[in-house]
Amino acid sequence: MAIDPVCKMEVNEDGAAGKSEHGGTTYYFCSAACKKAFDEDPGRYAR
Ligand SMILES: [Zn+2]
DSSP states (O other): OEEOTTTOOEEOGGGOSEEEEETTEEEEESSHHHHHHHHHOHHHHOO
């Protein structure tokens, strides 16, 4: 399982609604809305 960096929910990598790469790390999202929020401001959520 991965942690959705936006809402902190656990996300199954295979069933993720979306994913984004930032700084060499792949992040998985529970919904398109979370992915959109991350893509708009990755630095706010990524560490
Ligand atoms: Zn989410």
